Amino acid sequence: MAAHGDGRAELSTNDDPIQVSQARIEAAEALRRLGNALVGHHVDDDYLFEIAKTADAMLREVIHGERRTRPIDDMKRYVWGISPGEGVRIDHFPDCVVSGAANPMGLGMSVWRDDEEAVARVRLGHAFEGAPGRAHGGVVAAIFDDVMGIVLTIQSTPAFTARLTVSYLAPVPVGVELEIRARQTWREGRKVFMAAEASHEGNVLAEAEGLFIALPPERFGLPPGPDEIRAEAGPI
Numbered sequence: 370m371a372a373h374g375d376g377r378a379e380l381s382t383n384d385d386p387i388q389v390s391q392a393r394i395e396a397a398e399a400l401r402r403l404g405n406a407l408v409g410h411h412v413d414d415d416y417l418f419e420i421a422k423t424a425d426a427m428l429r430e431v432i433h434g435e436r437r438t439r440p441i442d443d444m445k446r447y448v449w450g451i452s453p454g455e456g457v458r459i460d461h462f463p464d465c466v467v468s469g470a471a472n473p474m475g476l477g478m479s480v481w482r483d484d485e486e487a488v489a490r491v492r493l494g495h496a497f498e499g500a501p502g503r504a505h506g507g508v509v510a511a512i513f514d515d516v517m518g519i520v521l522t523i524q525s526t527p528a529f530t531a532r533l534t535v536s537y538l539a540p541v542p543v544g545v546e547l548e549i550r551a552r553q554t555w556r557e558g559r560k561v562f563m564a565a566e567a568s569h570e571g572n573v574l575a576e577a578e579g580l581f582i583a584l585p586p587e588r589f590g591l592p593p594g595p596d597e598i599r600a601e602a603g604p605i
Contacts, residue, residue: 388463389463389464389471393463393471394463394470394471396473397470397471397472397473397475398470398477400473401473401474401475401477401494402494404473404474404494404496405494405495405496406494406495407420407496408494408495408496408498409494409495409496439462439464442589442590445527445589447462448461448462448518448521448522448527449521449522449525449526449527449586449589449591451522452525453481453482453522453523454482455482455483455484456481456482456483457481457482458479458480458481459480459481459482459487459519459522459523460480461515461518461519461522465515466511467511467512467514467515468480468489468515468516468519476491476493476497476508476512477491477492477494478490478491478512478515479491480515480516480519482519482523483550485520485523485524485552485553486520486550486551486552487516487517487519487520487522487523487550487551487552488516488548488549488550489512489515489516489519489548489549489550490546490547490548490549491512491546491547491549492544492545492546492547493508493541493543493544493547494543494544495543495544497543498543500540502540502542502543502544503540503541503542503543504541504542504543506535506537509535509537509541509567509575510533510535510577512547512549512567513533513535513549513551513565513567513575513577513579514530514533514579516549516550516551516565517530517533517551517563517565517577517579517581518530518581519551520551520552520553520563521561521581524553525586525591525592526561526583526586527583527584527585527586527588527589527591528561528581528582528583528584529581529582529584530579530580530581531560531580531581531582532579532580533577533578533579533580534577534578534579535575535576535577536575536576536577537574537575538573538574538575538576539572539573539574539575540574541567541569541574541575542569545569546569547567547568547569547574548567548568548569549565549566549567549568550565550566550568551563551564551565551577552564552565558583559582559583559584560580560581560582560583561580561581561582561583562578562579562580562581563577563578563579563580563581564576564577564578564579565577565578565579
């Protein structure tokens with residue numbers, strides 16, 4: 370999949386089920402805005418009924434379309450095989466619920482490469498509240514997991530999350546810009562250790578540590594990785 374500097378995907382083709390069109394991205398963005406606005410504002414009941422009728426009518430049209438498929442191996446090759454450049458926006462895949470631009474249920478988060486770190490910025494809407502005015506802790510954890518995963522994308526290292534520990538240092542507000550930075554701290558064979566922080570205006574609100582288990586890149590059609598990964602992972 371080719372991505373532009375602003376993270377927008379090129380028009381989809383039948384050859385690549387991971388690609389999405391600009392129209393799909395804009396529809397997802399509009400639905401995210403509507404969802405957050407609906408949670409955060411009082412609306413007259415009559416208009417809410419109109420929204421429900423309109424949504425149901427649109428649903429009937431949408432489900433008549435051909436069922437989308439996203440083969441897991443294609444997704445994994447996209448995640449770990451894109452070799453993003455400095456400053457280029459990255460996602461795990463367009464429909465990712467955390468970093469994907471094409472998911473109407475997503476966060477609308479932007480992530481890019483800063484040297485060997487992954488950096489994200491996001492402004493959480495009211496749909497992601499836990500306590501009033503504060504982000505749900507599970508959403509914060511999902512952001513950490515996703516941004517740490519982008520570090521693996523930068524390194525072209527296939528791996529899965531084994532452990533994620535989050536320390537909540539202060540309430541994480543909704544409606545303000547948050548910055549999240551993640552990096553690899555060390556590695557022991559297949560074990561990849563990560564650290565990350567979430568901050569607002571320079572104040573650290575939460576920290577996280579993660580353990581990821583690396584897999585042989587050859588399993589996903591990628592160039593071979595370090596010998597110790599292949600040896601510890603066993604036969605492909």
